[in-house]
Amino acid sequence: MKVNLKIWRQASREAQGGLKDYHLDDVTEDMSFLEMLDVLNEQLIEQDEEPVEFEHDCREGICGSCGLMINGLPHGPERTTTCQLHMRTFKDGETITIEPWRAAAFPVVKDLVVDRSAFDAMIQAGGYVSVNTGAAPDAHAMPVRKEHADRAFDTATCIGCGACVAACPNASASLFLGAKITHLGELPQGQAERHERVIGMVAAHDEAGFGGCTNIGECASACPKEIPLDVISQLNKDLRTALRHV
Amino acid sequence: MTQNTQNLSPGETSPGTGDAADYFRHGHPIADTKAPDVPIERQWTQRKFDAQLVAPANRRKLDVIIVGTGLAGGAAAATLGEAGFNVKSFCYQDSPRRAHSIAAQGGINAAKNYKEDGDSVYRLFYDTVKGGDYRSRESNVYRLAEVSANIIDQCVAQGVPFAREYGGLLDNRSFGGVQVQRTFYARGQTGQQLLIGAYQALERQVAAGTVETFTKHEMLELITVEGKARGIIARDLVTGEIETHLADVVVLASGGYGNVFYLSTNAMGCNVTASWRAHRKGAYMANPCYTQIHPTCIPVSGSYQSKLTLMSESLRNDGRIWVPKNAEDADKDPRDIPEDERDYYLERIYPSFGNLVPRDIASRAAKYQCDAGKGVGKTGLGVYLDFASAIERLGREAVEAKYGNLFDMYERITGENPYEVPMRIYPAVHYVMGGLWVDYDLHSNLEGLFVAGEANFSDHGANRLGASALMQGLADGYFVLPNTIRHYLADGPFEKLDENHPAVVEARESVRARIDKFLSINGKRTVDSYHKELGQIMWDYCGMERSEEGLNKAISAIRDLRQDFWRNVKVLGAADTLNQSLEKAGRVADFLELGELMCIDALNRSESCGGHFRAESQTEEGEALRHDDDYAYVAAWEFTGDGEQPVLHMEDLEYHNIEMKNRSYK
Ligand SMILES: Cc1cc2nc3c(=O)[nH]c(=O)nc-3n(C[C@H](O)[C@H](O)[C@H](O)COP(=O)(O)OP(=O)(O)OC[C@H]3O[C@@H](n4cnc5c(N)ncnc54)[C@H](O)[C@@H]3O)c2cc1C
Ligand code: SF4
Ligand code: FES
Numbered sequence: 001m002k003v004n005l006k007i008w009r010q011a012s013r014e015a016q017g018g019l020k021d022y023h024l025d026d027v028t029e030d031m032s033f034l035e036m037l038d039v040l041n042e043q044l045i046e047q048d049e050e051p052v053e054f055e056h057d058c059r060e061g062i063c064g065s066c067g068l069m070i071n072g073l074p075h076g077p078e079r080t081t082t083c084q085l086h087m088r089t090f091k092d093g094e095t096i097t098i099e100p101w102r103a104a105a106f107p108v109v110k111d112l113v114v115d116r117s118a119f120d121a122m123i124q125a126g127g128y129v130s131v132n133t134g135a136a137p138d139a140h141a142m143p144v145r146k147e148h149a150d151r152a153f154d155t156a157t158c159i160g161c162g163a164c165v166a167a168c169p170n171a172s173a174s175l176f177l178g179a180k181i182t183h184l185g186e187l188p189q190g191q192a193e194r195h196e197r198v199i200g201m202v203a204a205h206d207e208a209g210f211g212g213c214t215n216i217g218e219c220a221s222a223c224p225k226e227i228p229l230d231v232i233s234q235l236n237k238d239l240r241t242a243l244r245h246v
Numbered sequence: 247m248t249q250n251t252q253n254l255s256p257g258e259t260s261p262g263t264g265d266a267a268d269y270f271r272h273g274h275p276i277a278d279t280k281a282p283d284v285p286i287e288r289q290w291t292q293r294k295f296d297a298q299l300v301a302p303a304n305r306r307k308l309d310v311i312i313v314g315t316g317l318a319g320g321a322a323a324a325t326l327g328e329a330g331f332n333v334k335s336f337c338y339q340d341s342p343r344r345a346h347s348i349a350a351q352g353g354i355n356a357a358k359n360y361k362e363d364g365d366s367v368y369r370l371f372y373d374t375v376k377g378g379d380y381r382s383r384e385s386n387v388y389r390l391a392e393v394s395a396n397i398i399d400q401c402v403a404q405g406v407p408f409a410r411e412y413g414g415l416l417d418n419r420s421f422g423g424v425q426v427q428r429t430f431y432a433r434g435q436t437g438q439q440l441l442i443g444a445y446q447a448l449e450r451q452v453a454a455g456t457v458e459t460f461t462k463h464e465m466l467e468l469i470t471v472e473g474k475a476r477g478i479i480a481r482d483l484v485t486g487e488i489e490t491h492l493a494d495v496v497v498l499a500s501g502g503y504g505n506v507f508y509l510s511t512n513a514m515g516c517n518v519t520a521s522w523r524a525h526r527k528g529a530y531m532a533n534p535c536y537t538q539i540h541p542t543c544i545p546v547s548g549s550y551q552s553k554l555t556l557m558s559e560s561l562r563n564d565g566r567i568w569v570p571k572n573a574e575d576a577d578k579d580p581r582d583i584p585e586d587e588r589d590y591y592l593e594r595i596y597p598s599f600g601n602l603v604p605r606d607i608a609s610r611a612a613k614y615q616c617d618a619g620k621g622v623g624k625t626g627l628g629v630y631l632d633f634a635s636a637i638e639r640l641g642r643e644a645v646e647a648k649y650g651n652l653f654d655m656y657e658r659i660t661g662e663n664p665y666e667v668p669m670r671i672y673p674a675v676h677y678v679m680g681g682l683w684v685d686y687d688l689h690s691n692l693e694g695l696f697v698a699g700e701a702n703f704s705d706h707g708a709n710r711l712g713a714s715a716l717m718q719g720l721a722d723g724y725f726v727l728p729n730t731i732r733h734y735l736a737d738g739p740f741e742k743l744d745e746n747h748p749a750v751v752e753a754r755e756s757v758r759a760r761i762d763k764f765l766s767i768n769g770k771r772t773v774d775s776y777h778k779e780l781g782q783i784m785w786d787y788c789g790m791e792r793s794e795e796g797l798n799k800a801i802s803a804i805r806d807l808r809q810d811f812w813r814n815v816k817v818l819g820a821a822d823t824l825n826q827s828l829e830k831a832g833r834v835a836d837f838l839e840l841g842e843l844m845c846i847d848a849l850n851r852s853e854s855c856g857g858h859f860r861a862e863s864q865t866e867e868g869e870a871l872r873h874d875d876d877y878a879y880v881a882a883w884e885f886t887g888d889g890e891q892p893v894l895h896m897e898d899l900e901y902h903n904i905e906m907k908n909r910s911y912k
Contacts (some may be wrong), residue, residue, distance in 0.1 A: 012823065029661065030547040038774070039550050045772045045827065050819050053826055055340065057513040059553045062438055063344040080658065088661055109484055110824040117461065120341050124453040128446035129405045133325040133724045134396070136403035140360065143414025153407040153432060156439060160343055189405045 001027045001092040005040065007052055008099040010108050017108065019097070029088035033076065034059060034066060036087055037098075053111040059083040061224065064159030067166070068112055069099040074163035074222040081161065081224045101162050103171035105209040118208035119160050119176065125204035126197035127180045129189045142188050152186035155179045157225045164219035164227075170211030175219035177201055178231030181238055195242035202239055264850030265794045269801065273884060273893035276530075280686035280730075281385035286903050287367075290389045293686065294729050298736035305330035306456075308735045309493035311478055313465045313520050315342030317437075317716060318699025319499030320444035321723025327451030329728060331735070334491055335448065336460045336480060338515055338829075343445040346501050346513040347719060350437025351558050353421060353429035354716040356394040361418055365426040367391045372904055373424050374714060377604075378679075378707020379856040379872065380906045381533070383880070383899065385686055386704045393725045394717050398430055400724055404443040408432050421559075421712040429713045434558060434651060440716060444723070463489070464829065466760075467753045468496065468524045468695070475524070475695035476743055477750070479757045483829065486822035488757055490745050494738040495694050495731055498524060499723065502678040502700035504537065506837045506844065507789070508781025510675035511543060511556040517833040518840050521682050521701050529690045530683035530882035530895060532703035534840065535848035538710050538857045539790050540676035541608035544659055545628040554674040555659055557631075557652055559712060562601045562608070564636040564645070565669070567592050569629050573619035580622070580630055580668050591615060596912055604909075606709055606857040606870070609673035613790050616672070628670035637665065673790060677715060679706040679856070680847075683882040683897075687730035688722060691882075696731060698722035703880065708856025761821050764831045769814030773830045776811050780804065780834070780841055788845050793861040797849040801842055808838040843883055843892060850894070853877045867912075874906055 003024050010017030024043070027036055034056050041051035056066040061081040070076035076085045090096060098112065106114040144152075156179075164175035181198055184190030190197075213232055220229035282292040300308065308331050312323045315337040323335040337345060357370040370391035375382060398416070402408065408430050409417040418427040432439040451457040460480065467479040469492070477492035503518035504510040525531045542557045568588045570576055575583050592611060593600045603611075612629045615621060622628045637645050642665060646653070653664045660670070681703040688696050688704070699719040706714065743750065787793075787800035811834070819825040854863045854870035855877070863871045880897040 028548060028550070031550055032552075032659075035550050035552050038552055042772055042774060045816060045818060048818065051827060053824055057339060057344055057515050058346070058349045059514060060349050060555055062435065063339070063346075063348050063513060064341075065339060065344050084658055086658070086661070113824060116340055120343075120449060120452075120459075120461075123446060123449040128450040129403065130450060131400075131403040131447075132328045133321075133400055133447075133728070136396070136399040139358070139398045139402040139408075140415055142402070144410055145414055146410050146412050149407055149410040149414075152405070153409075153439075156405075156407050156432075156442065157435060159438075160341065183407070184405050187405050187407070189403055 001029065001087070003027050003036070003090060003093070004095040006095065006097040007112070009052070009111055012110055013107055027087050029086065031087045032059065032083055033070070033085040033087065034083050053113050055113050056083055062159060064161040067101055067161045067163055069101065069166060071097050074101070074166040075224055079224060079226070081159070101166040103165045103210070105171065105173070106162060106165065114162075116160070116162050118210070119162065119173070121208055122173070122177060122201050122204045123180070126193065126200035127184070129184060130193060131189075144187060148186045152183050155186070155227060155231055156183040158227055159225055161224065163222045163224060165210065167218040167222035168211070169216060169218065170214060172213045172219070173205055173210040174213035174232045174235060175223060175227055175229070177205055178235035179227045182231040182234045185234065185238060194238065195245050198235065198238040198242045199246065264852045266846050266850035269846045269849070270891050271893050273895045276691070276882060276895045276897045278383065278385070278685040278897070280689070286385060286388045289385055290392055297729050297733035300732055300736050302330055306332050308332060308738050309334070310495050310497065310731065311491055311493040312336065312497040312499060313478065314345065314499035314501060314699070314701070315445070315448065316345035316347035316499060316501055316699060317441055317444055317719030318701070318723045319497070320345065320441065320448050321720050322497060322499060322698060322727045323457050324444060324447035324451055325724055325728045326731065327448070327454070327456035329732070330456060333451070333457040334460060334493065335457055336463045336465055336478070338462065338464045338483065340461050342448055342459060342461065343442060345441060346516055347441045347716070348438045349513060350716055351434045351556065352560070353419065353431035353436045353713045354397070354440065354720070355421070355428050355713040356398045356430055356717065357391055357428060358395050358398060360416060361427045363426045365428050369426065370394060370428065374705070374711060375707070375904050376907070376909065377709055377711035379709050379909060380707065380874065380878065380901065381855055381899065382705055382707030384901060384903055388903070389726065390705050390718055390721050393721045396725060397717060397720045401440060401443050404447060406432065406439045406443040408439070424711065437716060440720065444720070465500070465520045466523065466757045466832065468527045469750055469753045470527050470692065471743060471747060471749045473528075474693045474740070476740070479753050481757070484824050486820070486825070488754060490750060490754055492743045492745070492750070494740050495696065495734060497696045497698060497727065497731070498682065498701050499698040500701050502681070503837070503840060504675045504678050506780070506841050507675040507784045508777050509546065509551065509554050509785070511540060511554050514553060517836065519833050519836045521697070522836040522840055524682060524690070524692065524695060526885050527692065528885070529692045529695055530884055531680070531843060532683035532880050532882045533680040533847065534844045534883065535788065535851060536679035536708050536856065536858055537675055537789070538605065538677040538679060539609040539673045541605055541612060541673045542631065542671045543674035544656065545623055545670050545672035546625055547660070555655070556674070556676065557656060557669070557671060559605070561631060561649060561652060564640070564648070565601065565631040565633050566590055566635060567601050567612075567629055567631055569615045569620040569622060576620055576622050576626065580632075589620070598912060604709070606859070610790055610859060612671070612673055623670045628672045630668040631671045632668035633664065634668065675785070675789070677710055679703065679708065679710055683880070687733070688726055689730065689734065694734070696727060698727055708858055760832065761828065764815070764817045764828055765821060767813065767815050767817070769816045771814050772816060773827055773834050776807065776815060777830070777834045777837065779807055780838060783807070784841055784844070788848050791859045791861055792848050794849065794852070797845045800845045801849070804838065804842045804845065808842075811835065811838060846892065847881055847883065850881065851877055872908070878906070
């Protein structure tokens with residue numbers, strides 16, 4: 001099949017960016033979206049044009065590296081990661097617009113690559129259980145109800161891709177934050193630092209320049225790991241309780 | 247020879263009597279001297295006791311560099327940071343959380359015996375040595391089994407959400423090749439959950455100021471001064487700046503090099519550069535040819551394909567593997583091929599294990615069917631994994647409950663519905679058991695250079711059982727290195743190094759020169775095209791089955807390709823910006839050297855063992871034939887210069903606790 005591509009090119013953080021047109025003839029439907037970009041890049045290099053920079057690593061939907069706005073939607077029209085999106089989703093002759101995540105807290109590094117280090121900064125602010133290596137009790141010393149374990153697991157599957165931020169009109173990272181708060185909040189191990197955790201992480205969130213949540217819900221519909229929207233209620237609840245306690 | 251290895255006179259180990267005589271020279275034999283001379287159950291306790299201590303106040307004066315933030319590197323950085331050392335942690339991704347360990351699916355083994363089904367440290371040790379086809383080091387494997395239980399405790403305390411039963415206790419499952427349930431798991435995302443645990447522990451230390459992370463930084467050279475590793479040269483992948491980082495000790499936890507095959511289940515960025523640069527500076531590369539091939543991957547669909555996706559091995563519990571009996575039927579719709587025209591070849595050849603034979607055997611059997619023209623799918627490189635009889639027996643719902651997510655993943659990638667049409671699978675490169683040589687302390691033969699996780703060679707032998715790589719990564723990072731590095735650092739801080747020291751300048755300048763070279767060749771071929779060609783050579787001749795003739799061919803083909811690469815590669819763009827083609831060029835250049843060494847190693851090892859099958863060494867029934875008399879050794883290769891023959895150092899493998907037996911799965 002043939003596709004027309006409009007791709008955001010931006011030489012550096014400071015440079016002006018803009019959409020550029022490309023055309024590909026030999027796309028097959030079994031190609032993943034990133035393989036389609038690989039093919040484009042090989043073609044560009046052959047024509048002495050610098051390839052389009054985009055992030056990717058596992059290509060299995062788990063590392064969270066990849067992430068593009070495809071026709072205005074984070075990771076494209078299907079509920080999956082960009083690396084797991086395949087060209088059979090698109091029509092022959094279709095025009096596809098490809099842009100980087102857009103959020104003040106995620107500055108563009110080059111072309112489609114953005115800087116997501118603000119996510120690490122939020123984890124540094126309390127997204128962990130403080131336990132030194134070697135000091136742990138036997139794993140069976142602390143049973144966990146299956147429902148709690150399952151909910152902890154469901155929310156722990158966030159891959160840190162940033163689609164939630166890209167989808168949100170306020171560029172809020174509340175879904176990412178809520179996922180971590182809920183994961184550790186569901187487990188007995190996470191209780192000791194529960195209050196400090198939420199206060200610290202929310203402060204780091206605001207500090208990084210993410211916007212506030214106004215309950216629009218675009219984040220949860222864009223999330224490839226189906227993190228449920230109610231983790232944001234949990235986040236707000238934890239924050240309210242914590243503020244009363246400190 | 248450094249103090250880590252013992253000088254033995256030549257002839258004390260068995261001879262390396264392979265077919266590669268023209269390609270290498272023999273060096274002195276080596277041995278591990280760090281495992282204390284006490285019964286194996288007491289070795290680790292004794293070693294920890296013997297290790298020197300560093301007073302808390304002195305720890306922050308000691309600088310540790312750790313390359314890699316996967317399970318091995320992430321865990322080590324967090325733990326050494328907690329202890330109070332001054333740690334610098336490097337990874338090429340934009341966050342430590344994205345290291346390749348994140349992709350591991352199945353689970354992690356531990357000898358907890360929570361199921362009371364007869365598991366023990368000894369049994370885990372035994373299974374692992376046997377699984378490795380008696381080509382791993384007993385002392386290291388025993389320790390791995392010993393600390394495995396602590397790993398689970400540690401991870402649970404961090405909040406890793408392992409699967410639980412209704413009573414609130416942890417659940418286990420069993421995994422390929424063993425008869426006990428010792429695998430802990432978090433659905434199909436165990437690696438992700440374990441890595442997030444280590445990553446969070448690491449970020450906690452970043453906040454505490456003991457660890458500094460350098461993301462999007464690639465180590466491009468090792469700095470050695472007077473035979474000691476003292477730092478690295480790294481490139482900031484965003485600004486292109488070439489940075490010098492000095493330290494008292496360097497740890498490589500940079501993962502495996504399976505990507506030398508281009509197509510593999512590894513993440514795209516996996517590479518050998520960190521290890522290879524160290525190898526060129528004197529670190530021995532051990533058993534480079536040991537590659538694990540995984541039997542259940544989604545087959546290649548076309549030449550544009552960039553990577554292969556693993557389908558969990560658990561599918562073989564219920565799926566039946568077959569090909570058409572007649573090669574002419576290979577293009578037919580499988581549903582139109584009647585039962586008596588199908589060949590369920592694993593069930594036929596291995597009646598007692600059937601579809602559950604170990605990975606290397608299942609992989610080879612699939613290859614033979616395809617070589618015989620019976621392969622299915624567009625490319626002819628595929629066999630059916632059929633769930634029709636499982637659906638009939640258990641009902642669609644039960645199958646969906648068990649394997650639903652895998653079926654969805656398959657459908658997403660292939661566009662075919664596996665509930666209706668049998669899946670197609672084919673073997674793919676998955677893991678490498680070779681890596682830098684280390685002793686019991688995980689100390690390489692280069693003083694001050696430690697190696698952990700998939701990057702070292704030590705624990706798996708010629709084959710690896712499922713769920714044991716995650717165990718090794720975390721054992722190395724959380725429990726082994728913190729003790730052995732402490733011992734090494736007790737003699738530090740070492741003399742302060744100046745950035746203008748000639749050895750440091752030389753390392754920095756060589757990196758600059760290499761980058762300039764890539765950008766100035768201005769040839770006609772893309773980096774990827776070289777990588778693909780190399781991968782094809784490796785797969786054809788150094789993959790599932792190897793022969794003397796093929797390996798000789800491969801060595802000369804790789805030499806030609808490497809020459810052409812340095813004359814004709816085309817890398818656009820500049821050095822002082824994000825430039826992924828430039829990053830790839832460096833990695834492929836190193837793969838082009840590693841590939842040759844892998845072939846030489848494979849050529850010299852003219853026996854079949856584990857995942858390594860030499861056509862010339864098989865039983866009458868076509869099964870792998872080991873030669874313990876000649877090859878029960880670790881092949882540790884020394885680099886001696888460009889265009890110079892590598893030198894082979896042999897470490898004899900001695901089995902005092904386990905008797906060497908033949909593996910049979912008939
Ligand atoms: C699809 C898949 C499924 C698997 N499933 C299982 C399983 O179920 N159970 C199991 O036990 N094992 C499994 N494995 C194997 C296991 O995941 C790996 O062997 C293990 O995670 C390797 O961990 P590591 O810490 O050694 O390296 P990695 O996790 O590969 O980390 C390497 C690190 O080094 C960094 N790095 C590399 N080179 C450089 C450089 N030059 N400069 C700077 N940084 C660098 C990277 O950025 C990264 O941080 C699986 C593997 C795959 C591919
Ligand atoms: S919450 Fe979902 S969309 Fe947001 S970072 Fe996590 S996985 Fe990505
Ligand atoms: S490349 Fe890892 S999630 Fe897409």
